[in-house]
Amino acid sequence: MMTNKALETSASLMTGSSSVSDWVREAKQGSRWAFNQLIDHFHKDIFRMVFYRIRNRPDAEDITQDVFLQAFRNIAQLKTVEYFKAWLYRIAVNRIRDFYRKKRFLSLIGLFSESERFEDDELNDIADKGSRPLEELLRKEFWRKFEKALENLSRMEKEVFILRFLDQLGIREISEILKKNESTVKTHLYRGLVKMRKNDELKNISMGG
Amino acid sequence: MEPLKEQHLDEKRILLAIVDQGLMEESERIHLSSCPHCREWKKETELTFSRLGEAAKQHAPSPEKFPELPQAMGMRALKPYFFRPVPATLLTIFLLIATWWAADLRIPGQKQMPTGLHGQAFPKARTWPKAQTWPKAQTWEDEQFMEEVEIFSDSDLPQEYMAMIPDSESEPVGESPDDMTPSQDGPPLSLERKMEGGITC
Numbered sequence: 001m002m003t004n005k006a007l008e009t010s011a012s013l014m015t016g017s018s019s020v021s022d023w024v025r026e027a028k029q030g031s032r033w034a035f036n037q038l039i040d041h042f043h044k045d046i047f048r049m050v051f052y053r054i055r056n057r058p059d060a061e062d063i064t065q066d067v068f069l070q071a072f073r074n075i076a077q078l079k080t081v082e083y084f085k086a087w088l089y090r091i092a093v094n095r096i097r098d099f100y101r102k103k104r105f106l107s108l109i110g111l112f113s114e115s116e117r118f119e120d121d122e123l124n125d126i127a128d129k130g131s132r133p134l135e136e137l138l139r140k141e142f143w144r145k146f147e148k149a150l151e152n153l154s155r156m157e158k159e160v161f162i163l164r165f166l167d168q169l170g171i172r173e174i175s176e177i178l179k180k181n182e183s184t185v186k187t188h189l190y191r192g193l194v195k196m197r198k199n200d201e202l203k204n205i206s207m208g209g
Numbered sequence: 210m211e212p213l214k215e216q217h218l219d220e221k222r223i224l225l226a227i228v229d230q231g232l233m234e235e236s237e238r239i240h241l242s243s244c245p246h247c248r249e250w251k252k253e254t255e256l257t258f259s260r261l262g263e264a265a266k267q268h269a270p271s272p273e274k275f276p277e278l279p280q281a282m283g284m285r286a287l288k289p290y291f292f293r294p295v296p297a298t299l300l301t302i303f304l305l306i307a308t309w310w311a312a313d314l315r316i317p318g319q320k321q322m323p324t325g326l327h328g329q330a331f332p333k334a335r336t337w338p339k340a341q342t343w344p345k346a347q348t349w350e351d352e353q354f355m356e357e358v359e360i361f362s363d364s365d366l367p368q369e370y371m372a373m374i375p376d377s378e379s380e381p382v383g384e385s386p387d388d389m390t391p392s393q394d395g396p397p398l399s400l401e402r403k404m405e406g407g408i409t410c
Binding site for chain 1: 220221224225227228230248254257258261262264265266268270272273274275276277278279305343392
């Protein structure tokens with residue numbers, strides 16, 4: 001049995017702070033203001049989370065919009081207020097899967113080519129408006145190296161690694177998001193870390209090279 | 210024998226400690242908490258991964274659009290809905306039915322029912338009156354066409370050239386089918402003649 005103190009700690013771990021829990025409670029009762037507070041609090045994290053997996057700013061923005069729209073429509077169905085953050089990330093993971101499914105279908109019928117995406121979108125859509133060419137070049141180089149560093153990891157190892165170290169989520173949150181038990185998440189994370197340590201690219205990236 | 214403290218953890222045990230120290234054996238946990246070398250190594254390794262996360266954050270663009278809720282979007286949310294496939298398909302089906310229905314209506318101003326080839330009324334008013342006159346028009350066109358062909362074949366050369374040609378030459382000489390038929394002047398070939406002297410039946 002968990003004590004009240006332990007439950008509170010768990011709640012603050014999952015949502016970030018008690019004010020978030022309050023906003024979720026209010027949003028569940030239909031408060032638009034409270035939901036806007038939640039958007040304000042989480043939208044950058046969700047955008048980045050989507051961007052790490054898609055590497056295309058316009059698409060990441062569209063998916064972020066969809067995530068919050070879906071969350072707004074279904075927040076009344078959220079049973080445990082404390083799991084709001086994990087629930088939001090889970091919606092995002094599903095939207096990203098849908099995005100790739102759609103892309104695969106389009107490439108199957110010949111309306112979308114993988115090479116086109118890499119050449120056009122990845123090189124042009126990463127950049128911030130008004131960013132300098134050198135910054136853009138470094139950005140492109142970083143994501144190219146990042147992709148290379150993760151190339152030996154399986155899909156699940158990659159997902160767990162990104163959730164743990166890029167999205168900076170805990171093991172419990174990751175297990176909630178991916179609907180896997182904690183020991184499975186730990187196994188995938190451990191295997192991913194072993195593979196990453198063998199890769200020389202990791203040191204280059206971490207040292208900013 | 211060296212003390213336990215000197216047996217440092219290997220890289221895999223350090224990585225396991227990063228994932229969850231609870232997965233380590235008790236002795237390894239005790240060693241990690243007491244050995245500055247292993248603690249430092251763990252901290253360094255952990256930092257390598259954390260720095261990767263920080264670098265990713267730095268190299269990600271910031272969003273330009275702020276997510277909007279449905280009511281805030283207002284009528285803009287409805288516009289794309291209109292062009293979505295299901296309403297578009299329904300609209301197309303409706304237009305097709307409407308077009309078919311309009312074609313099925315009697316032509317305005319036409320009071321009598323058109324008649325068919327044999328003077329019978331067509332069962333449906335949708336049949337066009339032109340269908341009634343089609344066979345006659347077709348016959349007339351055929352006759353006219355054949356007349357033109359005959360005129361053209363009779364005077365295939367201009368008149369002045371035709372005058373220069375003698376009558377005997379005007380007719381084609383050779384192996385035309387006409388040459389092979391018996392002339393009217395000669396004795397008629399008949400079955401009776403062949404049967405001369407024989408029994409006529």
